[in-house]
Amino acid sequence: MWILALSFGAYLFALWKRPLLYVGLVLQVVYIFSRGAELGRLPLVGPHDTLIFLAASMAAFAAAFAYALKDRSRFLNSVAVIAALFTAFAMTTPQQNSPLPPVLKTIWFECHVVLAFMSYALFGIAAVFGGVYLKDRQTSFEGLGYRAVLIGYCLFTLSMIFGGIWAYLAWGTYWIWTPKELWTSILFAYYSFYLHARLRQWWIGRPMAVLGIAGFAITMFTYLGVSLLMKSSHSF
Amino acid sequence: MYLLKNLLNIFFSLRTTLWLLGFSLVMLFAGAFIMPAHDEFQALHSSPLFEWIQNQPLKVTWWLWGLIGILSVLTVNTLLCSIESIINKRKVTQWLLLISPQIIHVGFLFILLAHLLSGLGSSQVMAAAGEGSEVKLSGGDTVLRVGDINMKYDSYGYLTDWDVSVEYLSDGNVLHRDIIRPNQPSTRMGFNINVRDLRPYPVEAVLLQINREPGALWALIGGILFTLGIVTLILLKIRMEK
Numbered sequence: 001m002w003i004l005a006l007s008f009g010a011y012l013f014a015l016w017k018r019p020l021l022y023v024g025l026v027l028q029v030v031y032i033f034s035r036g037a038e039l040g041r042l043p044l045v046g047p048h049d050t051l052i053f054l055a056a057s058m059a060a061f062a063a064a065f066a067y068a069l070k071d072r073s074r075f076l077n078s079v080a081v082i083a084a085l086f087t088a089f090a091m092t093t094p095q096q097n098s099p100l101p102p103v104l105k106t107i108w109f110e111c112h113v114v115l116a117f118m119s120y121a122l123f124g125i126a127a128v129f130g131g132v133y134l135k136d137r138q139t140s141f142e143g144l145g146y147r148a149v150l151i152g153y154c155l156f157t158l159s160m161i162f163g164g165i166w167a168y169l170a171w172g173t174y175w176i177w178t179p180k181e182l183w184t185s186i187l188f189a190y191y192s193f194y195l196h197a198r199l200r201q202w203w204i205g206r207p208m209a210v211l212g213i214a215g216f217a218i219t220m221f222t223y224l225g226v227s228l229l230m231k232s233s234h235s236f
Numbered sequence: 237m238y239l240l241k242n243l244l245n246i247f248f249s250l251r252t253t254l255w256l257l258g259f260s261l262v263m264l265f266a267g268a269f270i271m272p273a274h275d276e277f278q279a280l281h282s283s284p285l286f287e288w289i290q291n292q293p294l295k296v297t298w299w300l301w302g303l304i305g306i307l308s309v310l311t312v313n314t315l316l317c318s319i320e321s322i323i324n325k326r327k328v329t330q331w332l333l334l335i336s337p338q339i340i341h342v343g344f345l346f347i348l349l350a351h352l353l354s355g356l357g358s359s360q361v362m363a364a365a366g367e368g369s370e371v372k373l374s375g376g377d378t379v380l381r382v383g384d385i386n387m388k389y390d391s392y393g394y395l396t397d398w399d400v401s402v403e404y405l406s407d408g409n410v411l412h413r414d415i416i417r418p419n420q421p422s423t424r425m426g427f428n429i430n431v432r433d434l435r436p437y438p439v440e441a442v443l444l445q446i447n448r449e450p451g452a453l454w455a456l457i458g459g460i461l462f463t464l465g466i467v468t469l470i471l472l473k474i475r476m477e478k
Contacts, residue, residue: 172447
């Protein structure tokens, strides 16, 4: 747990010393690998592990996107704050250390979960770009937000396909009518709307930035809200 | 003629796509709040969607009817926009860039087709069975007999693995033998037979889940096409920027 506390501190102090964002990321990667080695499985079950993975993914994608920016301080600061918040939340939730049920021991589940959280992280990056665009009005921010959504949408689609294959093998159907699946459809339809809207000139700029921010709110509800508040196959 | 032209223009429009996606979002949002609040949805898997929906009160299904209607119009809109795009841009040199969004659209339409087929013909039956029990499969005289049920536990008492042997019988003759394992269902005669739950005592027993999912293959084809299209599109965009 002390590694997590250090990574939380690193993300917070990255507001003053930016390289600490990368220190926070490295610490979380070490934590994820050590959890995996300890449990003998992918540590991506329950809110604790998934929040850490989401925070680390956001920091990693932010590092990659930052290369394309001249003025990256506001963007990286925003990501650092979000990563710190996720880490703090993860530290308040219990670890799930029990072995996986046999039905979860499959590559389809692992691909499904990893890709889902990577796509959530990219939707988060798009929201941050939307936020900094609304503040600074630099067109490059809006364009990068669109790219983040496009790649995130691709990973999200793959995640749904892997999830469908896994559900078919595990439960005989590729689609189950539960709130999680319905919210996943909402997310898919929402980002389909986002990508199509950007083909029209009117939407480029402020509307896309707002759509990117709202999209991440839906993403977070699909991830945490539905899993914590509603009964479904994905409940925590 | 003027009316027909206007109607076609609406169907060919990207603006229509956005409205339809917006309306489908409204329906899905409504469903996301209606579904958890009504017990009627618990029985949704036991019969095909289109059969189930006709026997339910409109106050809980109106959003599904709305969604079906919107997706039907969106199907026409997707087809027409794709055809128009190919015709208008057929002379461009970057034909992969032209075709990849259309592959995504075809993938989407296959996924809709999968849901349509499943909505018309899917079924799900649960059956509790012990070793030696027989379960009749619907639509024929074939019987499924459950053989050995094996469960493995670790030192803490967690179930780590299991397998269940089954036999398909007709008139007492064994047609086929199979073993069901986690994520390895027994698939035969259009059925997908899984073990939903296991009970170690007082006697070893399983809860069998017998599914028929006619849209599964189409959903897989659609998913692969969708992925191929979007990955190609992203790679081309990256290459163009370089």
